[in-house]
Amino acid sequence: MTRSSNPDVTVLNYAEKTKISTGILQLDEILHHLRLGDNVVWKVENLDDYRYFASKFIQEGIRSGYTCVYVRFAPHKPVLEKIEGLNIVTVDPGHGFDYFSSQVHRIIESYGKKVFYVFDNLSSLVDEWATDELVANFFKVTCPYLFELDTIGYFALTRGQHSHSAVAAIRDTTQVLIDYYHIKNRTYIHPLKIYARYSPSMFLPHLVSGRQWKPVFESGEAATISSRDREKVLRRGSLTTAPWDSVYTQLKMHYEMGNLQTHLDPEIIALKKELSRMIIGDHPKFNQLADTYFTLEDLLSIRDRMIGSGRIGGKAAGMLLSRKIIQNSKIENISDMIEPHDSFYIGSDVFFTFMINNGLFRLKLKLSDSSSMTMEEFKEVERRFLDGEFPYEIMEQFKDMLDYFGQAPIIIRSSSLQEDSYGNAFAGKYRSEFCANQGSPDERLKVFINAVKLVYASSLNPDALSYRRSRGLQYEDEQMAILVQRVSGTPYKEYFFPPLAGVTFSKNLFTWTKRIDPDKGVVRLVFGLGTRAVDRVGRDYPRMIAVSHPTLRPETGMKIMKYSQWDVDAIDLEKNKLITIPFHKLVEKCDYPNLKMFISLMRDGYIEDPSTGKISCSSEQMVLTFNNLIKKTSFVRNIANILETVESVYEQPVDIEFTASIEGSKDIRINIVQCRPMTIPGITSHISIPENVPQEDILFRSSMVINAGEVENIGYILYIDPESYEELNNLDIKRSIGRVVGRINKKLNEIGATFILMGPGRWGSSNIELGVNATYSEIDNTSVLVEIAREKAGHTPEVSYGTHFFQDLVENEIIYTPVYPDRKDSNFNYQFFRESKNYLPDILPDDSDFIDMVKLIDLKAESGGNYAVMIADQYEQRAMCYLKKVGRGSSLNQQI
Incomplete structure (x- = not known):
């Protein structure tokens, strides 16, 4: 009423x-x-x-x-x-x-x-x-x-x-x-x-x-009952004679008449392909997979779940295709373990209608042409999008969809035309918004509409624009469709979350021991929502699982406790929002279902796995290791089968985001929420590191290599000293360092410089206490990114393989490695970094106030005519940066 x-x-x-x-x-x-x-x-x-x-x-x-x-x-x-x-x-x-x-x-x-x-x-x-x-x-x-x-x-x-x-x-x-x-x-x-x-x-x-x-409450059961044998959910206006409605109407007629032999009827084959192109797009590989794996019923079901018209975008297409590939697999029981999906699609046409009706199209053209925009300026762009309005018919379909979901939490995910495609992942570039979806229908609608607008606005955020320009896509058609998914999980106390979530890759680029088979893949696993698996957040470290040797860890002994997950992302149903809660507080009563599968216990300085379901200790003694899950369930085997199945059909490596749950005591249910082709670095084979480099010419070594490569003619190093960063108490200055890095990144690119970025802890962290909070667009021109780990300064880099951040580095062919200066084998050249002149005031006079924290080193000027070489050998897990004589080139002062 x-x-x-x-x-x-x-x-x-x-x-x-x-x-x-x-x-x-x-x-x-x-x-x-x-x-x-x-x-x-x-x-x-x-x-x-x-x-x-x-x-x-x-x-x-x-x-x-x-x-x-x-x-x-x-x-x-x-x-x-x-x-x-x-x-x-x-x-x-x-x-x-x-x-x-x-x-x-x-x-x-x-x-x-x-x-x-x-x-x-x-x-x-x-x-x-x-x-x-x-x-x-x-x-x-x-x-x-x-x-x-x-x-x-x-x-x-x-x-x-x-x-x-x-x-x-x-x-x-x-x-x-x-x-x-x-x-x-x-x-x-x-x-x-x-x-x-x-x-x-x-x-x-x-x-x-x-x-x-x-x-x-449970998402899998809700998806099953809501999607089976139900009437069409979305109300629509009268059909038109446009090709979209004409093709749909003809196919619907054939389907309702029982004419499903699409492989025999040329008319149905042609119409089915036409509808598929309208929904999926015109990428040759995706079209081939869609024609093979989508039935007529599948396509009609997608159309019946689509708000507006247009395409469903790359993220939605990848999710649907991977699920169909798995369901059609001949591997025993593989399709039975897949949780039903329950998704709607806001067609790409709605995006441009919204842009044009609200006077935003010219803004899109302007920003696509411009060279840069700060995150502060982007806030104004978001405000303009939030002021926009949707047409009446689209609003009515939004209401229908929210009626369908009821109070089940949902996530509104970007699904642009170029996203998750072959060659361009756009990992983490566009926005996803969780909606707790609590409150009255009008309240839920308001929150949902704002979430859609923010996802639309993210198509113009600085990182996305920078990524598109770096890939030569700034003038390509990039419409934003949206994927609306039921959040997987079950309620626990006042919270809602899945017990397991993560991302898995069919190729393991981070083989921390030679025993690991890189062709079997790797998993980044977390407890709760998967945000902590794909983003670099807080103090957390997801569990890294090598599929070929799942019980092996990069860490040993007491470091297992240090390098584990401490916080959990969940939806607070009472507060109606996404929250982060310490794991030990979440499970303080030790009554979470199947808790023994997720934790180990710290007792007398040792870690042991619980052998029974009764946990007799305080939650503070629990460590999220997932050891029993790995050893006693089919979880890793199921992941291996999924990776092998989808990779063989895609004909290239893939990365897949998922949630999972345990039914009964050991049965695993997995929900595929995203799938895309995986970008492989250009160099994965053995690279020779010279052994006769003079000690004084070595700038640093690393015994942990995330991705391989070789870069010569490195003329500059931007160095942020970990101790100076740690001692800095002014939080405003600390937050501003990322902006300074961005301006240096832009300036060095303008003069054609090859350079290294070195800084404490985690680059790109949202927590400035853990590292420099630079965004992708502020580091995208570097050739090498180094995370400096000083134990006494509290800066420990995360092995970020599998995050959206890592995906950016791989696609941009940026060598990425941590360095531990306190270790003797690092050969860290403190004297060079401390005594070299700081050229920051020479290129950015307005940023001279940062001279004590941010140092720009001109290698040729400071080393008597040398440049630097960086070599990273992933196979041997060795990397070295050293100085080498150069017979050409000029110093920074000469170039500016």
Whole structure:
């Protein structure tokens, strides 16, 4: 109900009205009882379902002393039988809409206030009036009048027999809308709208069983029941003669007629390919895979889940294709372990319609042409997007989708046309927004729309624009579609999250021991939402699992505890937002299901794995190692099968984001949420590192190599001293260092310089205490990125293989390595870095205040005519940077 039904009644006053029972205890608990003024519309599959609820309601009304009226007008069997205390009135709809509506109005007027009504099935009126619109109009004039008189009315609609526009009009007018349906031998009730009442589970599907009607929280079960045997979710306007609708309509006709032999019928084959190109795009490899793996039913299902029109984008296409590849695999049981997906797609056409309607298209052109934009300037771009509005039809489809999800948490993910394609990953460049999706329907809609706008705005963020320019894509068609996914997981206390999430690669570029087979892949695994697996956040270290040797770790002994996950990302259902919570606080009662599979215990300085389900220790003694999961379940084997299956079809390595859960004690369920071709560095073979370099010419060595490569003619090093950074107490200056790095990055690129960036801890960290918070666009021109690990300064680099940050470095062919100066084998040349002149004021006079923290070294000027060479051998896990004589080139001073 909108406020227009009775603007004088506030939500608060309405909620405080006398509670009325439905006659069914379980339903009262879900709805928080009825209120005088409620109109209750039931969407049912058969009249017997409606008859059951209506009879219970009327029996309760008569018992409580209310006047009860049954309005009879349909040819179907009576909803209610004659009983004492029930008034039955009959109205003939055959005389037309005007007569019928007037007669009903007079009946309501004659009975007065606080009356309980049951009406026959509204769907029968379509047979009389031949139009959905008049049915909706009857309800729109009747419902408000009943509301004003503090009555309660029960109405029914037959599911799937009405246009979306008619149902939408009824939904917008009524106070309570309930969907009641059967799937196989189970029955579900799903409140879609309840005015002026709210609970964290109110708008979820509930399993109707026995004395307790339980809300369905677990994402896999919810996806299964919500997507199976349900009517089309999205309301649409009238179809046009445009090619999109024409192709869809013809294929839908063939499908409904049972003409599914697409491999035999040339017309269907042609139409199917045409619809596939409209949805997927025109990339040859994706088209080949789509034609092979998507059935006609798959394509129609995608279209039925699409808001607006256009393409679904690379992220959505990759997710859907990888799932179909796995489901079609001949590997035993591999398809059974895949959790059903439950996604919607906002078509790419909606993006440009939004841009044009809100005067943002010229802004897009301007920013695509410009050379740079700061993150502060980008905030204004976001503001302009947030001020934009969507067309009415799109808004109505947003409402339909949110009704479908109820209060299940969702994630709004970018899915641009170029994203996750062959050659361009756009990893982490565009935005994803979690929606806890709690609150009233209007509140949830507002949050969702803002999330969509922020994802749209991210198409113009500095990192994305820099990435596109570096890949020569700034003038290519880059429309932004959006993938809306149900968040995988289950509720625990007031939180919602999956027990397992991560990213896995079919090639392991970080083989920390020669025993590991790089062709078997690697996993970055975390507890909770997968954000901590793909981003460099906080103090956390995901569990690195080499698929060929899953029990081997890069760390040993007490370092296992240090290099583990400490914090968990989850959705707080009470606070209605994404939060980060310490793991030991989350599981402080040690009652999380299958906890023994995720943790090890720290006792007397040793780590041991629990052998039973009963955990007899405090949560502070727990370490997230996932040891029992790896040793005692099929998790790693399942991941290996998935990687091998998808890689063989893609015909190149892949990286896959996933969530997972444990069913029972050992059965693993995996949900593929993203899949894209994996970028492999240009050099992966053995590279020779010279052994006869004089000690004084070595700048540093590293015994940990993330990606291999060789760079010569390095003229400059930008060096941020770890001790100076640690001693800096001014947080504003610390936050600004990344901006200074960005300006140096731009300046050195303008003069054609080859340079190294060296800094403490984690480059790109959101936490300035852990490292320099430079963005991708502020480091994208470097040839080598070095993370300096000083144990006493508290700066320890993360092995960031598998993060979006790492993906950027690989695609840009930037050598990336940590260096541990405190180790003797690092040969770290402190004297050179400390005594070299700082050329920062020479190229950026306005940044001279940073001279004590940021040092720019001109190697030729400071080493008597030398340049630097960087060689990284991934196979041997060795890297060295050293000075070498140069016979050409000029110093920085000469170039500027």
